[in-house]
Amino acid sequence: MTTTLTCDVVVIGAGATGLTAATDLVRSGHSVIVLEARDRVGGRLWTNDIDGQMFEIGGQWVSPDQTALIATLDELGLETYSRFRDGESVYVGRDSEPKRFTGDIFPASKTTEREIERLIEVLDELTAQTDPDAPWNHPRAVELDHVSFKDWLATQSDDEEARDNIALFIADAMLTKPAHAFSALQALLMAASAGSFSNLVDADFILDKRVVGGLQSVPLALAARLGDNVHLGEAVRTLEWGDDGVAAVTDSLRVEAKRALVAVPPNLYNRIAYNPPLPRRRQQLHQHLSLGLVIKVHATYETPFWRESGLSGTAFSPYQLVHEAYDNSNHGETRGTLVGFVSDEKADRLFALSPDERRAEILSSLAAYYGPAALEPVVYYESDWAAEEWTQGAYAASFDLGGLTRYGADQHSAVGPIRFGSSDIAGLGFQHVDGAIRMGHRLGTEIAASLPATAGVTP
Numbered sequence: 540m541t542t543t544l545t546c547d548v549v550v551i552g553a554g555a556t557g558l559t560a561a562t563d564l565v566r567s568g569h570s571v572i573v574l575e576a577r578d579r580v581g582g583r584l585w586t587n588d589i590d591g592q593m594f595e596i597g598g599q600w601v602s603p604d605q606t607a608l609i610a611t612l613d614e615l616g617l618e619t620y621s622r623f624r625d626g627e628s629v630y631v632g633r634d635s636e637p638k639r640f641t642g643d644i645f646p647a648s649k650t651t652e653r654e655i656e657r658l659i660e661v662l663d664e665l666t667a668q669t670d671p672d673a674p675w676n677h678p679r680a681v682e683l684d685h686v687s688f689k690d691w692l693a694t695q696s697d698d699e700e701a702r703d704n705i706a707l708f709i710a711d712a713m714l715t716k717p718a719h720a721f722s723a724l725q726a727l728l729m730a731a732s733a734g735s736f737s738n739l740v741d742a743d744f745i746l747d748k749r750v751v752g753g754l755q756s757v758p759l760a761l762a763a764r765l766g767d768n769v770h771l772g773e774a775v776r777t778l779e780w781g782d783d784g785v786a787a788v789t790d791s792l793r794v795e796a797k798r799a800l801v802a803v804p805p806n807l808y809n810r811i812a813y814n815p816p817l818p819r820r821r822q823q824l825h826q827h828l829s830l831g832l833v834i835k836v837h838a839t840y841e842t843p844f845w846r847e848s849g850l851s852g853t854a855f856s857p858y859q860l861v862h863e864a865y866d867n868s869n870h871g872e873t874r875g876t877l878v879g880f881v882s883d884e885k886a887d888r889l890f891a892l893s894p895d896e897r898r899a900e901i902l903s904s905l906a907a908y909y910g911p912a913a914l915e916p917v918v919y920y921e922s923d924w925a926a927e928e929w930t931q932g933a934y935a936a937s938f939d940l941g942g943l944t945r946y947g948a949d950q951h952s953a954v955g956p957i958r959f960g961s962s963d964i965a966g967l968g969f970q971h972v973d974g975a976i977r978m979g980h981r982l983g984t985e986i987a988a989s990l991p992a993t994a995g996v997t998p
């Protein structure tokens with residue numbers, strides 16, 4: 540039997556975006572119901588216990604430019620701590636030899652190092668001309684959106700190792716798609732969303748802090764304040780919409796509202812049936828945004844053994860299966876945890892193996908950076924978001940070649956009473972929790988402005 544509920548705004552998805560918007564809407568005096576498909580809140584933020592070890596399965600790091608996220612952390616009274624970073628980093632080049640280094644530039648040959656520095660300058664300059672909220676307004680937007688980042692890099696440098704390293708920062712490390720699969724303009728959006736390309740290169744900046752207890756504390760605290768207005772295990776199957784409002788239908792609820800916010804990643808928009816169907820251009824637009832693919836690997840050891848030999852835990856290589864890895868030991872723990880990432884086509888290959896073969900290959904890649912002690916973790920876990928029905932990839936979505944200039948400006952438009960939004964279509968904080976919170980505030984404000992004014996309340 541279906542129960543019918545009514546409210547001003549129905550929010551679909553209890554991730555950071557949906558819960559931020561819901562909080563703002565309640566504050567501005569509107570009644571809100573949040574419908575979440577999973578049996579937990581947080582979406583791509585999830586802190587879990589694996590064999591007695593706490594892991595952040597999804598998003599975890601906070602960087603200093605992420606002021607919307609930092610403001611929420613402050614408001615919720617959540618404490619942060621710094622990622623361990625004392626000591627030398629490791630780079631494995633084409634020769635497979637681990638080399639220690641400090642600073643941001645990987646220890647390749649002097650010529651390659653200079654070329655990496657030059658390419659960073661070129662990208663910083665282009666990034667400075669790019670508005671993260673409107674990258675399609677860049678004076679060379681169409682040209683840059685029609686060429687893949689890989690091909691564009693080939694026009695900039697003959698030094699293959701320099702190109703491989705620069706590609707790593709955007710392709711493997713951020714969009715988690717191969718550099719041939721997204722445009723140079725999409726790469727500029729990624730860099731502009733973090734303030735500059737140099738910021739992406741600086742691991743100490745971009746992976747600065749973590750939240751004590753995990754970043755999922757943010758959606759958990761927001762949902763706690765919204766109380767019974769958050770309904771778990773309620774996947775929205777259908778949105779009926781028209782001039783008079785909207786109804787979100789799950790297997791057990793029908794929520795009738797004046798407005799709806801679809802706060803889910805864009806690859807899932809089409810899991811909902813719209814009645815009547817969405818306009819032609821919307822249906823097209825949604826097909827040009829897809830999620831990347833990355834395996835986040837967690838390996839915990841009795842001690843952080845790498846620190847004893849002066850290593851910080853930070854490691855990179857465009858030529859290793861695990862293209863980047865860090866000391867991810869939790870606040871206050873004596874055990875040591877390494878976290879590493881396997882992206883896009885490398886992840887495809889690994890998923891074709893058995894779990895034991897996959898684990899062996901991943902640990903052997905960690906051993907290339909940290910030595911044989913990395914082969915024997917006491918707890919091992921692979922975050923596999925691509926297998927999650929309500930996400931289907933990681934970290935987030937990006938446009939295909941040409942998609943940003945063709946559809947980008949339309950992604951924020953309303954369809955009758957329906958708005959769409961998540962970190963995947965944010966400007967500043969694009970693909971990050973900061974972007975989710977910015978989108979939540981923006982949508983909460985715009986939806987409230989479209990409704991009759993009410994007296995605000997404190998959720």
Ligand SMILES: Cc1cc2nc3c(=O)[nH]c(=O)nc-3n(C[C@H](O)[C@H](O)[C@H](O)COP(=O)(O)OP(=O)(O)OC[C@H]3O[C@@H](n4cnc5c(N)ncnc54)[C@H](O)[C@@H]3O)c2cc1C
Pocket residue numbers: 551552553554555556557574575576577580581582583584596597598599600601773774775776802803804807810811835922924929930932933934935960961962963970971972973975
């Ligand atoms: C492995 C990994 C590592 C990451 N690392 C970082 C990091 O270190 N720092 C950082 O800032 N960001 C990181 N991110 C990205 C960050 O987690 C996301 O950008 C952010 O959490 C997205 O929030 P959101 O609310 O926009 O979307 P989501 O978190 O995806 O929330 C959408 C919600 O909608 C629900 N939903 C979907 N369809 C329906 C439906 N039909 N009906 C009802 N509910 C539905 C989903 O279950 C989900 O709860 C990482 C992500 C991953 C996966």
